Amino acid sequence: MNIPKHDVLLIGGGGAGLRAAIAASETYRGADIGVVSKVYPMRSHTVSAEGGTAAVMREDDNLDLHAYDTIKGSDFLGDQDVVEAFVKEAIDEVIQLEHWGCPWSRDEDGRVSVRAFGGMSVKRTLYAADKTGFHMLHALFQTSLKYDAITRYDEWFVTSLLVEDGRVCGVTALNIRSGNIHAIGAKSVIICTGGAGKIFPFTTNAAIKNGDGMALAYRIGCPLKDLEFVQYHPTGLPGTGILMTEASRGEGGHLVNSKGERYLSEYVPGKMELGPRDILSRSFIHEQHQGNVFEGPDGSYVHLDLRHLGEKVIDEKLPFVRELTRNYVGIDPVHEPIPVRPVVHYCMGGVHTDINGATPISGLYAAGEAACVSLNGANRLGSNSLTECLVFGARAGQVAAQHAADTDFADSASMAKMAQDEQKRIETQFFGNNGKERVANIRDDLRKTMEEGAGIFRTEDALKATCDTIRTLKERYENIGIDDHSRVFNTDLVNALELGYMLDVAEGLAHSALLRRESRGSHARSDYEERDDENFLKHSLAYQTDGDPRIEYLPVTLTRWEPEERTY
Amino acid sequence: MSDLRTIKITVLRYRPEEEDAPTEQTYEVEFRDDWVVLDALNHIKDHIDGTLSFRWSCRMGVCGSCGMMVNGEPKLTCAAMLRDYYPNEVRVEPLVNFPIVRDLVIDMTDFMDKLKAVKPWIIREEEKPVSEGEYLQTPDQLKDYKQFSQCINCMLCYAACPVYGLEHDFVGPAAIALGHRYNLDSRDEGNQQRQHVIASKEGIWECTYVGECSVVCPKHVDPAEAIQQTKVATTTNRFKSLVMPWGNKK
Amino acid sequence: MMLDSETTKTYTRPISKAWWLRDRGHFNRRYFMFLLRELTSVFVALYVVLFIYEIFLLTKGPDAHTAFRESMSAGPWIAFHIIALLFALYHSYTWLGLTTKMQAAGRGLVKIGTKTLPPILIALGSYGAWIVATCVIAYLFLTL
Numbered sequence: 001m002n003i004p005k006h007d008v009l010l011i012g013g014g015g016a017g018l019r020a021a022i023a024a025s026e027t028y029r030g031a032d033i034g035v036v037s038k039v040y041p042m043r044s045h046t047v048s049a050e051g052g053t054a055a056v057m058r059e060d061d062n063l064d065l066h067a068y069d070t071i072k073g074s075d076f077l078g079d080q081d082v083v084e085a086f087v088k089e090a091i092d093e094v095i096q097l098e099h100w101g102c103p104w105s106r107d108e109d110g111r112v113s114v115r116a117f118g119g120m121s122v123k124r125t126l127y128a129a130d131k132t133g134f135h136m137l138h139a140l141f142q143t144s145l146k147y148d149a150i151t152r153y154d155e156w157f158v159t160s161l162l163v164e165d166g167r168v169c170g171v172t173a174l175n176i177r178s179g180n181i182h183a184i185g186a187k188s189v190i191i192c193t194g195g196a197g198k199i200f201p202f203t204t205n206a207a208i209k210n211g212d213g214m215a216l217a218y219r220i221g222c223p224l225k226d227l228e229f230v231q232y233h234p235t236g237l238p239g240t241g242i243l244m245t246e247a248s249r250g251e252g253g254h255l256v257n258s259k260g261e262r263y264l265s266e267y268v269p270g271k272m273e274l275g276p277r278d279i280l281s282r283s284f285i286h287e288q289h290q291g292n293v294f295e296g297p298d299g300s301y302v303h304l305d306l307r308h309l310g311e312k313v314i315d316e317k318l319p320f321v322r323e324l325t326r327n328y329v330g331i332d333p334v335h336e337p338i339p340v341r342p343v344v345h346y347c348m349g350g351v352h353t354d355i356n357g358a359t360p361i362s363g364l365y366a367a368g369e370a371a372c373v374s375l376n377g378a379n380r381l382g383s384n385s386l387t388e389c390l391v392f393g394a395r396a397g398q399v400a401a402q403h404a405a406d407t408d409f410a411d412s413a414s415m416a417k418m419a420q421d422e423q424k425r426i427e428t429q430f431f432g433n434n435g436k437e438r439v440a441n442i443r444d445d446l447r448k449t450m451e452e453g454a455g456i457f458r459t460e461d462a463l464k465a466t467c468d469t470i471r472t473l474k475e476r477y478e479n480i481g482i483d484d485h486s487r488v489f490n491t492d493l494v495n496a497l498e499l500g501y502m503l504d505v506a507e508g509l510a511h512s513a514l515l516r517r518e519s520r521g522s523h524a525r526s527d528y529e530e531r532d533d534e535n536f537l538k539h540s541l542a543y544q545t546d547g548d549p550r551i552e553y554l555p556v557t558l559t560r561w562e563p564e565e566r567t568y
Numbered sequence: 569m570s571d572l573r574t575i576k577i578t579v580l581r582y583r584p585e586e587e588d589a590p591t592e593q594t595y596e597v598e599f600r601d602d603w604v605v606l607d608a609l610n611h612i613k614d615h616i617d618g619t620l621s622f623r624w625s626c627r628m629g630v631c632g633s634c635g636m637m638v639n640g641e642p643k644l645t646c647a648a649m650l651r652d653y654y655p656n657e658v659r660v661e662p663l664v665n666f667p668i669v670r671d672l673v674i675d676m677t678d679f680m681d682k683l684k685a686v687k688p689w690i691i692r693e694e695e696k697p698v699s700e701g702e703y704l705q706t707p708d709q710l711k712d713y714k715q716f717s718q719c720i721n722c723m724l725c726y727a728a729c730p731v732y733g734l735e736h737d738f739v740g741p742a743a744i745a746l747g748h749r750y751n752l753d754s755r756d757e758g759n760q761q762r763q764h765v766i767a768s769k770e771g772i773w774e775c776t777y778v779g780e781c782s783v784v785c786p787k788h789v790d791p792a793e794a795i796q797q798t799k800v801a802t803t804t805n806r807f808k809s810l811v812m813p814w815g816n817k818k
Numbered sequence: 819m820m821l822d823s824e825t826t827k828t829y830t831r832p833i834s835k836a837w838w839l840r841d842r843g844h845f846n847r848r849y850f851m852f853l854l855r856e857l858t859s860v861f862v863a864l865y866v867v868l869f870i871y872e873i874f875l876l877t878k879g880p881d882a883h884t885a886f887r888e889s890m891s892a893g894p895w896i897a898f899h900i901i902a903l904l905f906a907l908y909h910s911y912t913w914l915g916l917t918t919k920m921q922a923a924g925r926g927l928v929k930i931g932t933k934t935l936p937p938i939l940i941a942l943g944s945y946g947a948w949i950v951a952t953c954v955i956a957y958l959f960l961t962l
């Protein structure tokens with residue numbers, strides 16, 4: 001039996017996946033790379049990133065400052081060796097992308113421009129107007145087309161990781177077009193599947209962000225790290241969750257409550273609109289409790305006011321914001337303030353890896369939002385994550401390729417057999433049992449309970465209830481039935497498989513949050529309001545078991561920065 | 569604001585395992601004022617008929633997956649408000665000029681091949697090492713190609729182009745615009761290498777200037793303009809090398 | 819590079835012969851105007867044939883030419899000339915209008931220093947040149 005095989009196989013063709021693919025193919029001559037992506041790579045969610053990507057580019061900046069901002073932003077949970085490597089390699093990575101054609105916005109003298117961003121003490125965020133992720137992804141994708149060593153599997157959906165003798169040796173993937181499940185062999189597999197924002201009801205995240213890769217790793221015994229940390233972005237459109245980029249505040253926009261006050265002076269007087277996201281999102285809730293917010297059909301909101309910037313600045317620096325608000329809420333920010341509220345935006349946690357993107361399982365690597373190296377700790381600074389995709393995508397690509405150079409493929413016949421078993425498993429589970437539960441209903445219930453228990457503020461009771469609900473949802477999932485029993489482009493089946501991933505990630509997340517009895521970064525417990533370095537200056541690791549997940553802990557790596565109180 | 573109204577949505581269905589030609593199916597959907605056509609399709613999929621297949625992802629007009637024909641016009645369904653069609657019925661079909669794989673999903677491999685053919689990457693005789701920093705590019709130089717770099721590969725322009733419909737070898741609006749984008753980039757030296765695809769019979773010269781591509785483009789890329797510019801530049805270059813064969817051609 | 823040994827059956831919709839008139843049930847003005855522009859070439863070509871024939875007759879002596887001119891004053895021929903003129907005008911007008919496309923919104927081919935010439939100037943320039951050239955040719959013809 002002949003199955004396709006690659007030295008390095010990427011799951012995911014977003015920013016991290018494509019960067020890793022190019023890095024792997026450049027590591028040694030003849031390296032053969034595969035990229036599996038459930039959507040055409042240029043559709044990956046990196047495309048929606050707006051604001052920018054951080055690196056030290058100017059004379060008034062330095063590596064230590066970027067590192068300190070990141071560590072303080074992370075509420076001291078970021079691993080400091082990781083942060084130091086990150087800020088150092090960030091510079092070459094963004095320049096590399098410039099060489100690959102990314103149309104960075106420029107200063108008059110021809111250098112790439114930088115803008116201010118939340119939690120960054122100087123201007124260090126490179127940008128391409130307010131479509132940074134779009135331009136980065138297309139530059140990476142178009143550049144990747146010239147590498148003949150890269151084979152793409154567009155619209156193939158990974159359903160499981162293949163494991164033999166304790167090491168990962170490939171994947172099984174559903175070719176969405178044909179409906180067939182295939183084994184793809186690999187010496188190294190890198191998970192770059194992005195975040196899991198879709199387990200929450202209001203999110204900036206696209207339909208494809210369901211935590212697939214995290215669940216794939218979790219299911220073969222790889223721990224998920226710091227899952228409880230979920231970032232809310234303070235400025236999403238109510239209802240749709242469409243993001244109003246932080247750059248709108250970086251360029252000088254104001255947040256104003258229903259009394260017409262710039263209410264952040266109460267919470268982050270030193271930084272105002274450029275305070276970090278976790279604090280800004282919590283300030284909104286405080287304002288809500290005091291009745292200082294507007295009420296609309298999609299709940300409470302405050303105003304993001306850009307009017308004083310003027311039409312020219314808005315069109316030059318924030319054209320996408322204007323396009324989005326005009327299209328989706330019928331508001332022109334040149335003349336009217338924009339209604340905004342906090343929405344789920346980013347997963348700090350993910351597949352546990354070391355500084356090179358290697359997981360504890362041989363042959364398995366991870367990078368990008370799906371991974372937790374951990375750079376972002378308890379709260380990511382805006383514009384660090386696109387750079388993270390580049391820096392750790394490249395690192396993981398290289399290390400995975402080196403691993404592949406002295407490894408052999410597993411036996412084809414046994415992998416083909418595993419693919420057959422997988423096809424059978426999926427057919428029985430989804431086509432065979434005439435279940436009564438609809439995908440959409442379980443998904444809606446999951447999202448509801450996640451918001452109730454694992455939202456901006458959390459408590460022991462609410463989290464316990466959420467853990468219980470997830471358990472019953474998992475039982476209901478066993479009894480799932482889907483309408484579509486055909487093979488060709490069966491998106492009903494894809495959605496059902498994704499729901500399985502979402503439930504696993506949600507379970508790990510809620511249990512990690514339940515056991516972290518402190519408040520740190522984005523994880524705010526109303527019943528434990530203080531940060532507790534004595535007991536919790538450590539990463540949580542969630543392992544899947546037959547029952548509830550097992551949570552273990554891992555110390556944080558500190559190098560030069562002692563934890564201190566985090567005020568702005 | 570959030571009053572519910574009911575709208576009729578007729579969708580072209582094609583299930584290759586069951587039928588040889590497409591059929592139609594009509595659904596009634598209660599919609600909110602801020603719903604787009606894509607929201608209605610998702611509502612159908614989630615609550616009425618899970619067998620309906622279509623592509624989507626970002627729901628903010630930037631990933632380029634959700635292009636379909638809405639009442640005969642190529643549109644991003646995540647940017648087409650239902651209220652703009654109400655009380656009339658909405659008719660959703662897969663993008664024309666492409667083969668249908670299933671329901672509203674088209675086969676886009678042809679476009680992917682053409683995209684690669686125009687070499688959409690920076691080509692240089694000599695690469696500058698990363699350690700020497702960025703290539704300088706002034707805002708004016710950026711402006712020269714910026715417009716053409718906004719393409720989200722949604723393929724609405726291909727659906728709008730009658731030439732592509734009749735002549736599938738035509739490289740087409742978006743791919744030519746992207747090739748042109750790199751030709752205009754001050755960092756690029758690959759013009760010559762792209763010429764045999766872009767300035768060929770199947771390239772710009774196939775275009776008879778209908779101009780519809782630029783009308784439907786949701787990102788104002790104006791591919792027709794890219795094609796016209798390339799025609800002029802190619803002609804002047806040919807002319808120059810004819811009257812001044814000694815002149816250095818770049 | 820996409821591994822696609824597994825393509826499935828697809829359906830290709832036929833293109834109607836009248837696509838330029840009715841585009842899936844809607845009249846598309848641009849498709850129609852486009853076809854009209856293509857059609858103009860037919861008349862322009864016919865006129866050129868006629869013109870060459872006239873020059874050919876000139877070489878046959880003044881009588882043949884005069885007879886030709888007289889036959890041209892018949893109603894249908896006048897109608898033909900009017901249509902050909904209108905089409906030639908339409909073709910030239912739309913063709914020159916395209917020159918703005920080299921030039922739109924600050925990233926044109928014609929620059930002075932680093933500043934792009936505004937498209938409207940290019941269009942006006944082209945139309946101006948067109949009118950001047952027409953006058954010069956008309957003058958030469960009428961006075962020679």
Ligand SMILES: Cc1cc2nc3c(=O)[nH]c(=O)nc-3n(C[C@H](O)[C@H](O)[C@H](O)COP(=O)(O)OP(=O)(O)OC[C@H]3O[C@@H](n4cnc5c(N)ncnc54)[C@H](O)[C@@H]3O)c2cc1C
Pocket residue numbers: 011012013014015016017036037038039040041044045046047048049050051052053054132133156157158159192193194195204205206208209212213243345346367368369370382383384385386387389
């Ligand atoms: C609206 C928005 C704005 C943002 N703005 C910024 C910003 O300004 N600056 C910043 O630094 N960060 C920003 N971020 C965060 C940043 O964009 C993301 O963290 C980053 O792009 C993630 O990239 P990725 O490569 O890890 O994943 P993605 O780009 O999400 O790619 C995931 C890939 O995995 C594939 N995949 C997933 N599951 C499967 C499966 N089962 N089988 C096969 N393939 C699969 C998908 O097809 C896709 O190719 C923003 C995020 C959002 C949502």
Ligand code: SF4
Pocket residue numbers: 718719720721722723724725726741742745781784785786787788789790791
């Ligand atoms: S040129 Fe415009 S219409 Fe065509 S693919 Fe690109 S964005 Fe879509």
Ligand code: FES
Pocket residue numbers: 624625626627628629630631632633634635644645646647
């Ligand atoms: S869903 Fe992404 S463009 Fe419409």
